[in-house]
Amino acid sequence: MGSELSMRSRVEITAKYARAYAKSSKKERGRLLDEVVAVTGWSRDNARRRLSQAAKPRPRAVKPARKPRGRKYSYDATKVLQRVWALSGGECGKYLAASMTILLDALERHGELVAGKARYSVTVRAELEAMSAATIDRYLTPARAKDPLHGLTSTRPSPLLRSSITVRKAGDEVEDSPGFFEGDTVAHCGPTLKGEFCRSVNLTCMRTGWVVTRSTRNNAHRNVLAALQHAVDQVPFEVTGLDFDNGGEFINHDVIGWAADRKIFFTRSRPYKKNDQATIESKNNHLVRRYGFYWRYDTPESLTLLNQLWPLVNDRLNYFTPTKKPTGYATDAAGRRKRLYDDPKTPVDRLLDAGVLSATQEAELRARRDKLNPAEIARRTQSLQDRLTGLARDKTLDLQAAIATSSLDTARGVKLRRAS
Known part of the structure; x- marks a missing residue:
């Protein structure tokens, strides 16, 4: 019977018995070995070795780290982009891509960007004008920041007119x-x-x-x-x-x-x-x-x-x-x-x-x-x-700290009703 089984079937049978074999007593292991030997046709030593190996936890397959995509634009273009973005007032990528030519023309006209100085060149300009909005946003991610404060509304309805x-x-x-x-x-x-x-x-x-x-x-x-x-x-x-x-x-x-x-x-x-x-x-x-x-x-x-x-x-x-x-x-x-x-x-x-x-x-x-x-x-x-x-x-x-302290003092003075 054992010779009629394929190797794949034998492996599946071994995997089926392996978990029970690892948790069983010595007497029960002997009985499981007899069953595996009878079904697969393996020797007793071979069956014992295969059951022991199958019962061990398999290491999780580790996917190789994805190789980062190479930079399409140069480091010089990135640094000039950050400067242009700062001078534009922090425009988003979609708007900066649309106004890039206007900004570069104005900065060149007033001598703020000069070819051959501060990493700027004709090649860098061509790279900046070729960048998509998504690329601009991705390259500018490290330079962005947010204001932590928030405001209040002061609109009050008018009873007149x-x-x-x-x-x-x-x-x-x-x-x-x-x-x-x-x-x-x-x-x-x-x-x-x-x-x-x-x-x-x-x-x-x-x-x-x-x-x-x-x-x-x-x-x-x-x-x-x-x-x-x-x-x-x-x-x-x-x-x-x-x-x-x-x-x-x-x-x-x-x-x-x-x-x-x-x-x-x-x-x-x-x-x-x-x-x-x-x-x-x-x-x-x-x-x-x-x-x-x-x-x-x-x-x-x-x-x-x-x-x-x-x-x-x-x-x-x-x-x-x-x-x-x-x-x-x-x-x-x-x-x-x-x-x-x-x-x-x-x-x-x-x-x-x-x-x-x-x-x-x-x-x-x-x-x-x-x-x-x-x-x-x-x-x-x-x-x-x-x-x-x-x-x-x-x-x-x-003023903000004083308001927070006042709110905390008020909260401490509130009396809570005990649950009955």
């Missing part, structure tokens, strides 16, 4: 021509809304992504109105509409009367519906919070520095930072609805493509872009941020 203002919803379409702006205020309050602190009025064009920002001492009507007047005067095209949330700093007779005098269409979002103002909410994050941080600014010096910072940030975002705009909806392979976006473009390019400017205005915008030095913008921005942080860091952290 709300019923007389048109409500704009998230799904409402925007005019094709530039000029309709969403606006909001951002509180530089640190960890508490108590007391007086600076506010930044932030506006962005829905069609082009053009941004303009101005800080005020507080959110009093006259201060917010002055900020809006300054912002509208700085926009290089006509402002035709303004959309705000329901905060009392915007929904008041002063602001609405001013808008009416300038023939600016005025709308508001639905209460407690941030998606109605998704565009400006995103700008609040990666413009005001990203560059102004989450410190508490409540001194005249801080206000002055903020209003020196925002023109630099606005120039960087308007002339060198691409944006994407939704174009419609489609259905993916699984039948799910997905949003479609156009190719990334800078706000100034979107404005030039819109055809709403005269030839003189277009020439002025192009000349201004050529005069801007991204590296100088980065240096001045960093200097102002350092000064702002120096003024507010210790005070904000002390």
Whole structure:
């Protein structure tokens, strides 16, 4: 019988008996050996040896370590990429890939990147322009960092005039021509809304992504109105509409009367519906919070520095930072609805493509872009941020610690009811 079995069958039989053989007594092992010998035709010594080997735990198969993929781009290109990324304000890979040529041209024009110096060369430039968005993000992973602080909302509903203002919803379409702006205020309050602190009025064009920002001492009507007047005067095209949330700093007779005098269409979002103002909410994050941080600014010096910072940030975002705009909806392979976006473009390019400017205005915008030095913008921005942080860091952290201590003391004083 044993000779009729294949070697594979014998191995399977051995494996079947091996576990019981390892746990059995001496007498039981003898009986199992007799059965294996009878079935396989092996000698008793051979059967014993095979059962003992099969009962031993087999070492787990270790897959050889995957050989890392070779770098497609040179170390010099990586170092220059990190520098360009820092000078751009930390753009994501998708936007940096779209604006790479514009940034390299500007940096070369102002002598910040010179072939043969600081690892930069014609070959390195070709590598940078050939990088995909995913590759840029992968190569920049070690250089990225996050801000640990978070902010608070200071929007308070206004009891005035709300019923007389048109409500704009998230799904409402925007005019094709530039000029309709969403606006909001951002509180530089640190960890508490108590007391007086600076506010930044932030506006962005829905069609082009053009941004303009101005800080005020507080959110009093006259201060917010002055900020809006300054912002509208700085926009290089006509402002035709303004959309705000329901905060009392915007929904008041002063602001609405001013808008009416300038023939600016005025709308508001639905209460407690941030998606109605998704565009400006995103700008609040990666413009005001990203560059102004989450410190508490409540001194005249801080206000002055903020209003020196925002023109630099606005120039960087308007002339060198691409944006994407939704174009419609489609259905993916699984039948799910997905949003479609156009190719990334800078706000100034979107404005030039819109055809709403005269030839003189277009020439002025192009000349201004050529005069801007991204590296100088980065240096001045960093200097102002350092000064702002120096003024507010210790005070904000002390205030945060005091609030945490007060919360802990309150929690200790709470009496808990014993379970019956």
